[in-house]
Amino acid sequence: MxxxxxxxxxxxxxxxxALGVYITYKILDFPDLTVDGSFPFGAAIxxxxxxxxGLPAVWTLPVSFLGGALVGMCTxxxxxxxxxxxxxxxxxxxxxxxxxxxxxxxxxxxxxxxKESIFDNALVNGIFPAFLTxxxxxxxxxxxxxxxxxxxxxxxxxxxxxxxxxxxxxxxIVTSLGVDKGLVxxxxxxxxxxxxxLSGCIYAQQQRCFEISIGTGAVVIGLASVxxxxxxxxxxxLIRVTSSVIVGSILxxxxxxxxxxxxxxxxxxxxxxxVLFLLILVISMDRKKVREC
Amino acid sequence: MxxxxxxxxxxxPGSVNEICLFKxxxxxxxxxxxxxxxGSNGSGKTSxxxxxxGSIGVDGGQILINGQDIAKxxxxxxxxxxxxxxxxxxxxxxxxxTILENMSxxxxxGKPYNLGRGVNKARLEAYRDMLRPLNxxxxxxxxxPVGALxxxxxxxxxxxxxxxxxxxxxxxxxxxxxxxxKTAEIIMELTDRVVREKQxxxxxxxxxxxxxxxxxxxxxxxxxxxxxLDKCGEEKQQLNTEEIMGIFNRISVECGN
Numbered sequence: 001m002x003x004x005x006x007x008x009x010x011x012x013x014x015x016x017x018a019l020g021v022y023i024t025y026k027i028l029d030f031p032d033l034t035v036d037g038s039f040p041f042g043a044a045i046x047x048x049x050x051x052x053x054g055l056p057a058v059w060t061l062p063v064s065f066l067g068g069a070l071v072g073m074c075t076x077x078x079x080x081x082x083x084x085x086x087x088x089x090x091x092x093x094x095x096x097x098x099x100x101x102x103x104x105x106x107x108x109x110x111x112x113x114x115k116e117s118i119f120d121n122a123l124v125n126g127i128f129p130a131f132l133t134x135x136x137x138x139x140x141x142x143x144x145x146x147x148x149x150x151x152x153x154x155x156x157x158x159x160x161x162x163x164x165x166x167x168x169x170x171x172x173i174v175t176s177l178g179v180d181k182g183l184v185x186x187x188x189x190x191x192x193x194x195x196x197x198l199s200g201c202i203y204a205q206q207q208r209c210f211e212i213s214i215g216t217g218a219v220v221i222g223l224a225s226v227x228x229x230x231x232x233x234x235x236x237x238l239i240r241v242t243s244s245v246i247v248g249s250i251l252x253x254x255x256x257x258x259x260x261x262x263x264x265x266x267x268x269x270x271x272x273x274x275v276l277f278l279l280i281l282v283i284s285m286d287r288k289k290v291r292e293c
Numbered sequence: 294m295x296x297x298x299x300x301x302x303x304x305x306p307g308s309v310n311e312i313c314l315f316k317x318x319x320x321x322x323x324x325x326x327x328x329x330x331x332g333s334n335g336s337g338k339t340s341x342x343x344x345x346x347g348s349i350g351v352d353g354g355q356i357l358i359n360g361q362d363i364a365k366x367x368x369x370x371x372x373x374x375x376x377x378x379x380x381x382x383x384x385x386x387x388x389x390x391t392i393l394e395n396m397s398x399x400x401x402x403g404k405p406y407n408l409g410r411g412v413n414k415a416r417l418e419a420y421r422d423m424l425r426p427l428n429x430x431x432x433x434x435x436x437x438p439v440g441a442l443x444x445x446x447x448x449x450x451x452x453x454x455x456x457x458x459x460x461x462x463x464x465x466x467x468x469x470x471x472x473x474x475k476t477a478e479i480i481m482e483l484t485d486r487v488v489r490e491k492q493x494x495x496x497x498x499x500x501x502x503x504x505x506x507x508x509x510x511x512x513x514x515x516x517x518x519x520x521x522l523d524k525c526g527e528e529k530q531q532l533n534t535e536e537i538m539g540i541f542n543r544i545s546v547e548c549g550n
Contacts, residue, residue, distance in 0.1 A: 155408075157410065157412070158407070159401055159405075160406050160407060162390070162397070162398045162406070163398070163406050165387070165389065166387045169388055170384065172379070172384045172385075173385065173386065173387055175369045176377055176402075176455070177369075177372075178369055178372050178403060179369055179406060180367070
């Protein structure tokens with residue numbers, strides 16, 4: 001039971017990250033490595049606000065999102081204005097953020113065990129009756145994840161969201177429409193990294209600590225979730241892509257949990273991540289080939 | 294009125310491969326003209342269109358629209374009053390978006406792309422009415438992604454999208470070249486109808502000499518960055534394909550092609 005809950009909690013938290021990666025990888029066609037830096041950036045902002053500044057935990061959500069959006073904007077500016085290649089723009093930001101994250105958080109490991117968090121504060125403790133205590137986290141995460149999903153769905157159906165979808169599809173047409181395609185890319189990267197940072201914010205509060213290493217491989221987890229989600233539910237038109245990406249993230253976390261349950265050591269987790277990712281990539285590519293024939 | 298004044302354009306400047314494409318190139322296009330541009334590969338036809346649209350910069354000269362120099366304007370700013378259809382049918386539409394979404398996004402050109410709803414359901418019937426005269430059955434496929442359409446269907450849609458909003462110029466860059474002869478014919482007729490209806494100043498680059506002769510009220514032949522033939526009005530009416538072909542062959546022979 002505890003294992004299932006933990007899979008659901010982490011799956012949905014990383015689901016928000018996957019929504020961000022979905023924007024960059026699937027919509028913008030931009031391999032954005034900033035994610036490895038913006039995920040812990042959200043976590044660093046969060047522990048600083050809760051532990052260092054003693055601010056109300058709810059504030060961490062919008063502030064982390066805005067922080068991440070700022071980081072995404074920088075990646076976008078480096079790529080669009082300084083004309084640095086997409087992959088390199090992300091690597092530059094990711095590398096720089098490592099130091100900034102340490103600086104924001106204070107050190108590489110900051111516990112917030114006895115502090116107020118979005119899962120443990122006067123308001124939340126008042127609402128939830130005693131028998132739901134075990135499910136408190138998963139319910140709160142569910143609510144936030146769904147809010148993020150529906151907001152993103154809404155945005156993608158607006159005129160501005162249409163441009164975002166168009167720029168990844170065919171950026172010539174965005175110019176034809178009289179709009180600066182660079183600006184659209186910057187907006188897309190901002191929203192994407194805002195979501196990733198929000199995910200990091202919730203992750204830190206669920207784990208009740210900040211650790212500098214949590215960013216390593218974050219982009220791979222996001223990509224894996226996006227690819228699992230989009231290729232599994234390709235034929236199910238009733239399910240929105242955003243939903244399938246979140247389900248993909250939960251499935252991915254379940255796979256990792258199974259591997260851990262089977263007795264593989266925690267040290268091996270990155271290797272398992274890499275191998276799983278490779279498997280997912282190859283399987284999803286195979287399907288594409290069959291369809292093309 | 295569109296004027297290109299003393300345009301100079303070099304490719305690969307400063308290297309051994311430096312090629313001077315335009316040297317003091319000038320051209321005037323009056324409002325309401327439908328200009329067909331022909332010429333061999335490398336004569337500068339497409340480069341001229343790219344220069345007008347801002348896709349490539351110039352090394353010297355002015356691009357005047359109604360007397361105002363736009364040579365320093367960014368491409369996307371210029372294209373607010375220009376509609377352009379490319380040779381590649383996939384360039385004028387968004388393959389991942391539906392016909393309805395594509396038309397909605399095109400109709401919003403010139404207005405802000407804000408957080409308003411992307412699709413205006415109330416316009417659905419109006420879009421269908423625009424698609425119906427094409428006789429391609431597109432009006433019944435409003436929810437189909439454009440990527441699933443054929444090249445001809447996409448090009449028809451691209452032409453429609455480029456001319457949905459008020460524009461000063463329509464730029465057609467060999468827009469029938471990638472289509473089969475029958476589809477090309479349909480697109481060309483559609484083009485003629487749109488140009489007449491909207492009274493829009495049009496520049497059409499084509500390799501099809503017959504189209505160049507049949508359509509439009511002015512014909513220009515380009516060669517090595519110069520206009521070597523320029524016929525309009527009555528003179529253009531009297532031209533025939535053989536005559537143009539003759540001139541075309543002569544310059545090609547002179548070049549050793």
